[in-house]
Amino acid sequence: MRHILSILIENEAGALSRVVGLFSARGYNIDSLTVSTTEDATLSRMTIVTHGSDDVIEQITKQLNKLIEVVKVIDLNESDHIEREMMLIKVRATGKDREEMKRMADIFRGRIIDVTEKTYTIELTGTSEKLGAFIEALDRTVILETVRTGASGIGRGERILKI
Amino acid sequence: MKISGAEIVARCLQEEGVEFVFGYPGGAVLEIYDAIFQQDKFKHVLVRHEQAAVHAADGYSRSSKKVGVALVTSGPGATNAVTGIATAYLDSIPMVVISGQVATPAIGLDAFQEVDMVGITRPCVKHNFLVRDVNELAETFKKAFYIAQTGRPGPVVIDIPKDVTQAMTEFNYPESVSIRSYVPAGRGHPGQIRKAVSLISEAKRPFIYVGGGAVLADACEEVRDLVRLLNAPCTNTLMGLGAYPATDRQFVGMLGMHGTYEANMAMQNCDVLIAVGARFDDRVVSVPEKFLAVPKKIIHIDIDPSSIAKRVKVDIPIVGNVKDVLHEMLALIRQTNVHIDSIALEAWWQQIEEWRKPNSLLYVQDQEIIKPQYVVEKLWEVTNGQAIITSDVGQHQMFAAQYYKFDRPKQWINSGGLGTMGFGLPAAMGAQLANPDATVACITGEASIQMNIQELSTCKQYHTPVKIVNLNNRYLGMVRQWQEFFYGNRYSESYMDALPDFVKLAEAYGHVGVRVEKPADVEPVLKEFFSSKYKERLVFFDFMTDQKVNVFPMVGNGKGLDEMDLPPHMRNNGGGDGDRDYGNLC
Ligand SMILES: Cc1ncc(C[n+]2csc(CCOP(=O)(O)OP(=O)(O)O)c2C)c(N)n1
Numbered sequence: 097m098r099h100i101l102s103i104l105i106e107n108e109a110g111a112l113s114r115v116v117g118l119f120s121a122r123g124y125n126i127d128s129l130t131v132s133t134t135e136d137a138t139l140s141r142m143t144i145v146t147h148g149s150d151d152v153i154e155q156i157t158k159q160l161n162k163l164i165e166v167v168k169v170i171d172l173n174e175s176d177h178i179e180r181e182m183m184l185i186k187v188r189a190t191g192k193d194r195e196e197m198k199r200m201a202d203i204f205r206g207r208i209i210d211v212t213e214k215t216y217t218i219e220l221t222g223t224s225e226k227l228g229a230f231i232e233a234l235d236r237t238v239i240l241e242t243v244r245t246g247a248s249g250i251g252r253g254e255r256i257l258k259i
Numbered sequence: 260m261k262i263s264g265a266e267i268v269a270r271c272l273q274e275e276g277v278e279f280v281f282g283y284p285g286g287a288v289l290e291i292y293d294a295i296f297q298q299d300k301f302k303h304v305l306v307r308h309e310q311a312a313v314h315a316a317d318g319y320s321r322s323s324k325k326v327g328v329a330l331v332t333s334g335p336g337a338t339n340a341v342t343g344i345a346t347a348y349l350d351s352i353p354m355v356v357i358s359g360q361v362a363t364p365a366i367g368l369d370a371f372q373e374v375d376m377v378g379i380t381r382p383c384v385k386h387n388f389l390v391r392d393v394n395e396l397a398e399t400f401k402k403a404f405y406i407a408q409t410g411r412p413g414p415v416v417i418d419i420p421k422d423v424t425q426a427m428t429e430f431n432y433p434e435s436v437s438i439r440s441y442v443p444a445g446r447g448h449p450g451q452i453r454k455a456v457s458l459i460s461e462a463k464r465p466f467i468y469v470g471g472g473a474v475l476a477d478a479c480e481e482v483r484d485l486v487r488l489l490n491a492p493c494t495n496t497l498m499g500l501g502a503y504p505a506t507d508r509q510f511v512g513m514l515g516m517h518g519t520y521e522a523n524m525a526m527q528n529c530d531v532l533i534a535v536g537a538r539f540d541d542r543v544v545s546v547p548e549k550f551l552a553v554p555k556k557i558i559h560i561d562i563d564p565s566s567i568a569k570r571v572k573v574d575i576p577i578v579g580n581v582k583d584v585l586h587e588m589l590a591l592i593r594q595t596n597v598h599i600d601s602i603a604l605e606a607w608w609q610q611i612e613e614w615r616k617p618n619s620l621l622y623v624q625d626q627e628i629i630k631p632q633y634v635v636e637k638l639w640e641v642t643n644g645q646a647i648i649t650s651d652v653g654q655h656q657m658f659a660a661q662y663y664k665f666d667r668p669k670q671w672i673n674s675g676g677l678g679t680m681g682f683g684l685p686a687a688m689g690a691q692l693a694n695p696d697a698t699v700a701c702i703t704g705e706a707s708i709q710m711n712i713q714e715l716s717t718c719k720q721y722h723t724p725v726k727i728v729n730l731n732n733r734y735l736g737m738v739r740q741w742q743e744f745f746y747g748n749r750y751s752e753s754y755m756d757a758l759p760d761f762v763k764l765a766e767a768y769g770h771v772g773v774r775v776e777k778p779a780d781v782e783p784v785l786k787e788f789f790s791s792k793y794k795e796r797l798v799f800f801d802f803m804t805d806q807k808v809n810v811f812p813m814v815g816n817g818k819g820l821d822e823m824d825l826p827p828h829m830r831n832n833g834g835g836d837g838d839r840d841y842g843n844l845c
Contacts, residue, residue: 106440110377110389121382151568158565164386164406167440259439 472536
């Protein structure tokens with residue numbers, strides 16, 4: 097099953113490679129990984145999307161907790177959460193496609209953030225599923241380039257990951 | 260007053276009460292060696308290979324209650340140390356390894372003798388540091404020693420660039436350290452402990468399975484109390500040997516791949532299992548499903564949550580320091596006057612005695628060829644069971660574990676997790692330095708000993724009179740055994756040809772060597788050379804042993820604990836050694 101893990105980790109050189117190394121050494125999957133500092137500059141927050149059986153996810157969580165620099169790990173799947181991913185997608189936009197592209201972007205609440213004679217670059221935010229659906233909805237031949245950030249997640253309501 | 264980074268390194272080691280640093284100099288650590296030269300609080304032991312420095316620090320730690328310390332230079336010094344670090348990591352040994360690094364401006368430029376030590380060791384350390392600022396040096400040492408020896412112990416690497424050892428700053432060694440992201444497990448959840456005790460009270464076939472965690476946590480007294488209080492049978496893992504005394508009636512021997520019949524059968528057939536600082540590793544429980552085929556409830560006490568439910572699902576996990584948890588458990592058992600149903604327990608013991616009766620470790624010593632088991636048994640007798648024994652890896656290691664009856668913890672030192680050939684001699688050296696008055700013997704094979712034989716020179720220099728018991732079967736015995744069992748007697752590259760004359764070799768290094776070929780000579784030779792006359796000498800015993808001997812019992816890969824390959828006398832066909840085709844042995 098797909099799981100989304102939130103990790104609070106010391107913002108130190110090499111900390112990221114410990115996490116990534118752990119996944120590769122133990123044969124766990126990383127579907128996506130995002131990381132950046134938080135409002136507290138000494139801490140980074142990481143979101144890892146992974147998949148595996150419950151046993152594997154339990155081991156991943158325990159192994160992550162064992163890393164000296166990891167402060168906290170939560171499995172967002174354990175309760176309500178929100179996840180968002182951003183995608184930048186550059187598409188061919190010429191002739192009658194130009195209008196069609198604009199319409200599609202609107203339907204998915206995307207924004208066109210760069211325009212040339214022949215292309216649009218669309219910024220789209222949402223769940224990973226939604227971004228996938230947008231790609232599916234397009235004719236593959238018009239897609240020139242896509243960049244996705246990978247999912248970031250946060251618990252709903254009072255559920256807070258903090259020191 | 261400002262002092263150099265190198266002096267800070269020396270001062271930190273002094274502050275930590277370090278007695279010995281095992282190491283080897285080189286360009287990147289010259290400053291540190293200069294600082295060592297100018298102090299006399301700790302001694303430096305100059306090994307002949309960096310791998311041996313780490314194993315020696317490891318043996319020192321395993322035979323004492325202290326953190327081992329090794330010091331190596333950058334590049335090849337650092338990479339040579341990696342096998343030692345991984346060995347310590349897999350057995351959870353507290354250790355600090357200091358490696359030199361090229362100067363910070365040169366890092367990343369493929370400088371002379373540059374390797375990414377932090378990157379190379381990341382998967383085999385508890386933690387590692389690259390110190391880029393001299394002002395962080397003292398605190399890093401404090402943290403390293405703290406991390407190495409708390410929680411589940413392990414090796415910590417401190418990589419120090421040369422310019423950091425030259426930079427000057429004030430020295431302040433922190434009194435204490437706290438790391439917000441590192442909080443070792445504490446006492447164990449009282450609710451879980453209560454549940455465990457209530458489960459124990461319902462047991463009919465209880466079994467206590469004790470691993471290296473009990474030795475590391477110094478919890479062996481508590482283990483003894485528990486075993487005796489419950490009158491339950493007890494087994495130790497390879498890493499746990501000595502945690503419960505082997506000569507006690509309640510001890511059923513080591514379990515696992517080469518465990519005794521009674522230990523493996525009891526493990527398989529118990530109804531309540533208490534696992535203490537053990538991790539159900541694949542050499543103990545080869546196939547979890549087969550192990551769980553006989554329904555049982557499992558209590559698992561371990562300081563490392565990730566050890567729990569890693570291979571085998573348990574019913575009552577208790578995360579905490581093993582010593583503290585057992586202490587609480589014992590108090591509760593006494594307080595609530597828990598007793599196991601005595602009729603059930605008696606039947607269980609009867610069953611165990613039945614399993615014990617055929618003696619799965621039986622072997623026959625004839626007049627002609629020395630059996631390796633016989634040497635270990637005689638060694639045990641001659642040393643009154645009191646020696647500290649290190650070993651290498653192979654058949655001899657298993658014979659040492661099976662036939663030397665370890666009665667106390669920290670008496671048995673072997674590379675259980677990584678299975679590192681070449682561990683034995685340097686580890687013995689470290690153990691001897693930690694225990695100058697003890698008898699220290701290294702049980703080894705003619706192949707393993709050659710992997711760090713150069714340390715005979717270090718032993719000469721530092722007067723470590725270890726006794727090397729070489730069980731010389733002219734084979735990579737354990738490899739040969741697998742080839743015999745599973746590869747149709749095709750002994751591919753497992754014959755040790757062109758062996759040196761070990762007696763002359765020992766003598767060349769300034770030691771005593773003795774070759775023993777006849778069974779009748781084993782005991783007298785051991786007696787003579789373990790006598791006080793040779794107390795100050797390193798003696799290399801070269802026992803010419805039977806080439807055909809196999810280690811039994813054996814749980815083959817993919818087999819259940821009750822599907823052991825048994826020694827000849829316990830096989831249904833009546834056995835006799837003649838039923839095996841050995842093929843053509845050299
Ligand atoms: C460094 C290393 N290389 C290879 C092995 C694989 N291995 C395990 S046991 C063994 C044979 C050891 O032979 P010897 O030391 O003579 O001991 P014996 O089995 O004959 O008692 C080998 C090669 C290992 N454990 N460690």
